[in-house]
Amino acid sequence: MDLQELRTEADTVLARLVGAPEGTARLREDQWQAVAALVGERRRALVVQRTGWGKSAVYFVATALLRRRDAGPTVIISPLLALMRNQVAAAERAGIRARTINSSNPEEWETIRAEVGRGEADVLLVSPERLNSVDFRENVLPTLAAATGLLVVDEAHCISDWGHDFRPDYRRLRTMLAELPEGVPVLATTATANARVTADVADQLGTGGADALVLRGPLDRQSLRLGVLELPDAAHRLAWLGDRLRTLPGSGIIYTLTVAVAEEVAAYLRRSGYEVASYTGRTENADRVQAEEDLLANRVKALVATSALGMGFDKPDLGFVVHLGSPASPIAYYQQVGRAGRGVEHADVLLLPGREDQAIWAYFASVGFPPEEQVRRTLDVLGTAVGPLSLPALEPLVDLRRSRLEMMLKVLDVDGAVQRVKGGWIATGRPWRYDAERYAWVARQRKAEQQAMRDYVATTGCRMEFLRRQLDDEKAAPCGRCDTCAGPWFDSGVSTGALESASGELNRPGVEVEPRRMWPRGLAGVGLELRGRMRADEQAAAGRALGRLSDIGWGNRLRPLLAPGAADGPVPEDVLAAVVKVLADWARSPGGWAESGPGAAERPVAVVAMPSRTRPRLVTSLAEGLARVGRLPFLGGPVLTPQAGEFPPHRSNSTQRLRALADSFAVPDDLAAALAARPGPVLLVDDVIDSGWTLAVGARLLRRAGAGEVLPLVLAVGN
Template sequence: MSNLELRDEADAVLADLVGDPGGSARLREDQWQAVAALVEDRRRALVVQRTGWGKSAVYFVATALLRRRGSGPTVIVSPLLALMRNQVESAERAGIRARTINSANPEEWSSTYEEVERGELDVLLVSPERLNSVDFRDQVLPKLAATTGLLVVDEAHCISDWGHDFRPDYRRLRAMLAELRFGVPVLATTATANARVTADVAEQLGTGAGEALVLRGPLDRESLRLGVVELPDAAHRLAWLAEHLDELPGSGIVYALTVAAAEEATAFLRQRGFRVASYSGRTENAERLQAEGDLLENRVKALVATSALGMGFDKPDLGFVVHLGSPSSPIAYYQQVGRAGRGVDHADVLLLPGREDEAIWRYFADTAFPAESQVRATLSALADAGKPLSVPALEALVDLRRTRLEIMLKVLDVDGAVRRVKGGWVSTGEPWVYDSERYAWVARQRAAEQQAMRDYVGTSGCRMEFLRRQLDDEGAVPCGRCDNCSGAWASLSVSAESLSGAVKELDRPGVEVAPRRMWPTGMAALGVDLKGRIPVGEQCSAGRALGRLSDIGWGNRLRPLLAEGAADGPVPEDVLRAAVAVLADWARSPEGWGSGAPEAVARPVGVVAVPSASRPQLVDSLAQGVASVGRLPFLGTLAFTEANSGHVAHRSNSAQRLRALSAAFSVPPGLADALSEAQGPVLLVDDYTDSGWTLAVAARLLRRADSDQVLPLVLAAA
């Protein structure tokens, strides 16, 4: 078949893919170059092109052509679950049979594996975390590597730890690349790779298979009009959104930095009459599907989303993207705004930065690779165990939070130092070198990205050019469309009525604090005799906090008060009033003592404080103030014991926190007498709860000292 005939066949597949059979749809020259490299030359190629360029068209067209020529199925590795669902539907239009394997559909895995075995699938979309599953890695992956006709790595920048969004699960692809048969083409795609990341990914793709072809295009998005709206505070930003959301074209996405902020914004916009849906890591899968469908069909004005949505949403007519708060990386920002304007001539992109943004960046910044001593401790623990250790069991031996521990183990797995097996992790005994220079460079890169995001907000130059230069786009020039090129186009106006409503929404205090029900695994290894389910008679009850440190309402008020190094002092009057208001609302709730419901708890008989080494005045004045206003006796404060190490375990894992806290407190005689005399539920007052272990340990002591129930009341929750 001639090159021209192959091109005609490719265009016919594209026409079916876009729902225009017999129409005029044709691959652009750059898309055709990528398809030809895969189908004719069977090469490994890296495509770095702007969002909306049509990368998925390349791999679906190539799949159809390769399948017709007897090749095995295409395997697409992608982290974008929402996009996976969109792509399965698109593939079906072109007669391509596609299925997915991801964390949201475990009930379908067995049948999908069987379809792969029978050769009935043309495309298998796999989420990267599956690559690190023991069963998938040992049983499914070798078969895929032996039969795959085309391997596609979507969001390929995730392979490189030089990039803004490195994901250790992607490193498993190195093994799959090495196991592919000779001549199997590979396509890696991304829109967010600078020059260094591009070179790193290309090198990994070409390992053992010759030099990879790199097809890099300009990253301008001619449909996007970028702007920044700087407003005084969170209330003004919410009010602005309610006032101007209807002016934005079509339907779109409103990104928030935290789950709490997304939920706050969703609640407020709904109160103002907008049809919006919340989308975050806390959203159930069924609700995610509903939200995605509602946005695709324009049944909602916007999804109010966290980065859980990422850029994994394929809606060509998305009319706007608004950020309530700055992401910490301009590259991540470019990735997210790139969802807008893919199939329309005009889309608006607005950033509403907040003064709390950097505090939130710091809050989520605990992602650097652990110190060498912590890595060596983990390797030693695995080597000494002589059997597989689960992550919870390792937590008792290594002072790392679970997320960091899991990421570290995945990196060590790919480096060959550990291996994931049934039952947990084992040491391979292979030598391993701590690459301190590389890890330090990555940490500096993260700091540079944060500075670049500050610079983006403050620049007087072209905003699109700024983002393109962050991605090393050599063709970056002024766009002529953004607020700096053509003048500010977004109004700063906020009505008094909208602002008042936003202030009222953000000033409403009160979130539930869930209690701990189970002790962490492996405490015996730390010399602590606590395991299994916490006895009902020793459990803490559900409590209340004024707000979460990650929200944009009370979080903004509480973060300075509870910041490390903040001066201690009496609780501010407005904070005390809010705590009393939370207590009153709690009493009126269905489970509260003032509701009159049969299942409601009895009215508290007194207030007990948790001792504080860093903020004793704050906690004591809060407890005394609540007791006074609530007309409850202040029964006393738990005491520190000699065993209290003074260890501040805010960034430790659960096992290490409980070890530090398990014998840290005691019930002094005066408090014990007061509890015995009071006979009833008590309010347990503290300034902050993160893991919940301080409250669990304190509640256990109080329950053993004759308290019927322990009801926590804290200023802030994590």
């Protein structure tokens, strides 16, 4: 093959892709090397290049050239829906017909499969989760692997245990690679891989041999100006955004660490007159698409987002990225700030760290791969089952929540210990070893990454150089642009009005708490004859909490009070006063008992409290304080029974938690008599609601003992 002719052809395709006149666009040297390896030599390549370098140009140009040479369609494994939508649009600009199979378009799957089969699609984008779908794996993947002209693994750091965003579904790629016909080129790309991740990805993709081409470039982003702004508290950070958001260049992204904070910040900014939208894992797909389109069209100043808006979202003129809270990893941070400044000369990147960051890191770290005894229990259950077990059927038999259980099974599937089949999961019977050393190493790495983020905040050296060194960039050098190289460019002051408004927003107490209405499936399997919808006369009513542990308002005040191991004591006066305000606002809400006329609720006639092993003084003093302020009798509450054992952690699944709670409480005779003497609603006080089952069991007992409506009132909604 004449390489000069191939180069000319490649540059012509690039011109169409970027919308430039023919003859005016030219691939960078590393881009050309990758295209030449894929098309001219049908090799495998791993490309580690900075965000905005043009990795997608490599695989779209290679696709066009391979299709002209009668190769099959390109299959791109792509991790996020936002990334897929961007890639489909980019392909169309180059005359490349791209389709996607993902969770948002199941109604189109059959049509798309037929188009691919007829050769009408040049590119098929597939989410990694599809690789673990039984139907896709058995009915689509073999045909697809046989017909694939180029396999692309985008955001390939997700494959690595040592990367910041490990996804077990990605490891299914080993199966697909093994089934590819000889000579089918493979391209893996990422912008966020240090030396260890690069080696691990190369090994897992089978690109680590002598024939592999690894292209790794410098990771400097010359358009980015990095800074860190440490402010006294959450109110000052929110006020700073309220004052300064309009002065930031263009439109951008404000990242938060939790869904609660994203929604909280978006609400405050909207009330401050900004056009913003929240974008989280809880956002409906249609709303996500609309939010992306609004940001791309500059109809909003910012999206307030969690990491759900991350890899691959492509807006070349994105002018700023602000982090309200530090990500737990410099690599993850670099990934997110890389959204900015792709197509503009200057973009501002600012980190506003918070005191709550480390508590949030600790929570997410606690929901990683389960301990060995839980894994062994799951393997034993599957090994003795008659036939496959679905997730809903398996969940009641093991002490893991659905999402964590599914992640664990995917890892075990890749390791060969279990297999996903039609109808659920089965054990394979193959020997399996719990790699405690590896998991401990990963945990140590996570701690090291967290310390690196603290060091990034504190450094007096160049911030871009710091991040590049974290990614093992051998060419890292001072950038001359960041706040430590060139001095701060931002004003750290906040106006009195903005601070008062932000403080009011964060100090506004009250979160509505929806009660449990349905018993979980599978309770019969643990000896509980409860199923379906709860009886209406045994349910709790909708309740209230002072705040969420995951927010930056009352969450910051409540986390130390409710932290594991925190000293028990009387409820602080400011906390009691805030709960009293929640109660007063609740009474004045539509349908509340402060209203008159039809539909108004009855006023509570008494206060009761759930028993607490860890914080009895806190819960009791809160209940007594509310009774005193509301001039209501405090009747005590349910008591722990002799059968009460240790309660499972809040992260246990619903079935296991209910099994532990079912016989743990009783209503003493004096409380039953007091309830009978005072018919009407009662306030049920507790410290934290997480799964909701403790309050559901307590409310059921109280209502069966003669209470009217049971109105839960707690300090905090858990993470």
